[in-house]
Every structure is written in structure tokens, then in C-alpha cells.
Amino acid sequence: MRDDTPTTPTTELPPAEASLKAGFTPYGHHADSLFQECPQKYQYALRRNLSTQGYSTPLVAGSALHAGLHVYHHPSTKGDASLKFLQATIAAEKIMDEVPHAARTFDGENWWDMMHFDVLRMLRGYADTYGDPAHTPWIVRGLEEDFDIEVPTPRILDKDGKPILVRMTGRWDGLIELTEGPAAGALVTLEHKTTSDELDVMVRRYRLDAQNARYCIAAEHKHSKRVRGVMLNIVKKPKGTRKPMYKRQLITYTDEELAHHLDEIAVIRIQQSICDQTGIWPRNGQWFTGSCYRNYRWCEFWSLCAYGESMGALAEFRPPITEPTDEPKE
């Protein structure tokens, strides 16, 4: 039964991740962006661990491609493009093999075989496109580095007038030093992205993705060096006879933009704290007009919001088959 005793919200940050779903932290980009999308959804998915989802083709394919690209770019991976492709393939296969055979078909369709074929096509095409070292004008300074840091906010102060410390966790794909062009010598983060959308459209969208700005802040804080940009390494998925496509794009951020991102994260944490303390998790503001429909499907919790949390409705939900990670790759 709900406790209706009034509480007084404060601006203290969440004390601990006590009730958070295993594998997630309240300080990662995925948790923050889910909360921004819909606090109620965040509460269902991460605090109460409700889910109807099994394996997701984009997530498995994205993870496999990431594993392949990680190996492809690793300084210890030697040889020409074909040899690097083979080593990358082994890493990608390992991820895809984790899907149990029983889960490789869905409604009679063999999604796993099609995904497997596409991932290998993407890796082969990547090696063909960037096989010449001259096409990769950077030096790798670090790959898949975890961070767990606390950064003072520029403009949000606590009751004693001190900057609130924002804790951030996550893992960037890479930290690289550019070797060509006007930005030669600069350190930027490297992010591998897979998409089905138009590449130019995705570049514009990724520039607004708070995850990239967060990684710049974190890399700068962790390495005490200026990091003001991200190299997007985008792979467009093949479809039927359409081949995969590739694009690399450097995007940069101003000091003001990064400061704004940091303040935004602090505001999200304060809002989460109020929800935690009051037990009130607001719904997506326009939930009844269709904004619960994202990425070509309705939110999986629609029935709970629309018809209430009966035992029958809750019975549809179960823990996901896969163990989630904090920063799912797409």
C-alpha cells in the first residue's frame, strides 16, 4: 500500500543505488537518459526490474560489432586488413554465440542467422574501407576505459554554497590523438555507432547526444588533459542487397556546451532524488497523445500505465533473459 505521509523533498543527491536493477548504476548515461525520457519508465525498468523483452537484434548486433571494432583497433592486433578482420570476427562471433540456440528464432523467423550474416558483412566492409592505415589518421591512447568520477557542477550549488558533485560512471570506446588536419595533436574520444538511418542525419543527432559530451567531460577529468570532441565512427547496417556504409565525423564541443551538459546531469539527479524521496514517478508528459511510441514501437509498460497494475498485468513482465549492461551499445 502506498505511504501517503507527506515528505519534504531536498536537493540532496540519491544516497545509494540500493534498489536499482542489477548491472545498472544510477550514474550512467543509460539510466539518466531513460529517466529524462520518462521517470515512470525509469522506475519500472530500473527500480522494479520489470521487462517483457528478450534478446534485441540491434543490441546483440551492436555489441558484436563493438567487440569486433575494439579488437580491430587494438594496438596489439597486428597484420594487414584481412588479418585484422579475422581477429575482429572471432571477437564478434564470441558475443553472438552467447545467444542460446533456443532464442535464435522469433515467430518462425531466424533473426540470429540474418544478424550474424550482417555483422560479418559490416566488419568485412569496414576492413575494406579503412584497411589502408592512411585512412585512420589517429593514434590510439586508450580503448574501452571505465570511469567512475565525481565532477563539480559549474552553476548548481548546495545549501553551503559549494558546487554539487555529480558522479558519473560509464565506459568510452576509445581515446585517440588526432594526427592530421587543423586539430592534429588534440585528444578526442572515439565512439563506434551502428545505425539504420541516413548517415548525415545521424551525425546531426549524435552531436546532441549527451553521452558524447559526458565522455568528453569524463576523459578530461580522468586524464587531466583537454578533451573537447568525439570522433564518430558510424556504420550503417546493410539491408537486403544494400551494402553497409561507413562514415567518420569529428564533432567538437565548446566549454559552455560541456558546462551545460554537466548542469543538466545535476538537475536530473536532483529530480531523481525527489522521486526517490516521495515515491512519485511522473509519467511521460504527453503519454496519452502517442509520445510513448518510440523507435517504431509502443513503450513496453503501456498496459501498466493505461490500465493499472493488476496482478494479471504485472504477470506479463519478467526479468530480461540477458544481463543488462550500464551502457548498451547501438
Ligand code: SF4
Ligand atoms: S507508457 Fe508512456 S508514460 Fe507509461 S512508462 Fe511508458 S513511456 Fe512512460
